[in-house]
Amino acid sequence: MIFPDVEPTTDARLWEQNFGVWEGAAYSDVPDLGPLSRRELAEHHPPGGESFLDVCERVAPALQDVATIAEHRIAVVAHAGTIRAAIALSLGAAFETALAFEIEPLSVTLIRVLPGPAFSIGFVNRQG
Numbered sequence: 001m002i003f004p005d006v007e008p009t010t011d012a013r014l015w016e017q018n019f020g021v022w023e024g025a026a027y028s029d030v031p032d033l034g035p036l037s038r039r040e041l042a043e044h045h046p047p048g049g050e051s052f053l054d055v056c057e058r059v060a061p062a063l064q065d066v067a068t069i070a071e072h073r074i075a076v077v078a079h080a081g082t083i084r085a086a087i088a089l090s091l092g093a094a095f096e097t098a099l100a101f102e103i104e105p106l107s108v109t110l111i112r113v114l115p116g117p118a119f120s121i122g123f124v125n126r127q128g
Contacts, residue, residue: 013062016079020049038096052081053095059085067117083109083124090119 022030036044042052050058059082066074076082080103088098090111101124103109110122 011062013058014076014078014082017052017055017081018046018049020046022046022049038099041099042095052085052099055081056085056088056093056095060089063089063111063119064117067113067119086111086119087121087124090121 033041033044045051045054063086066076076086078086083103084098084101087101087109088095091097104125104127107125107127109124110126112120112122114120
């Protein structure tokens with residue numbers, strides 16, 4: 001259902017991870033961190049940026065706010081890091097597991113709000 005009188009809003013808590021000095025850098029200019037476990041990767045702070053765990057902490061209250069108005073379908077347009085954070089929170093703070101998800105450009109991920117509120121993952125990376 002489309003609500004023509006509802007204006008889209010922007011919520012900075014749902015922005016992509018801040019990669020600090022690496023923002024906008026060519027991939028070849030970002031240092032090789034070597035082998036990291038998913039936990040180490042989740043905890044890693046790019047210089048001047050935020051870790052994936054920081055992103056999850058930032059995204060969680062925004063998702064809780066969405067849950068309070070979930071009587072309607074709500075679309076959140078976000079980058080891969082924000083989607084992974086929502087997946088992690090849906091899985092009960094499984095940060096390392098969420099980092100295993102590859103999020104395809106222009107794909108749709110469905111996360112349902114359940115009583116509690118809790119979240120359920122309907123699908124990830126649906127396209128077309």
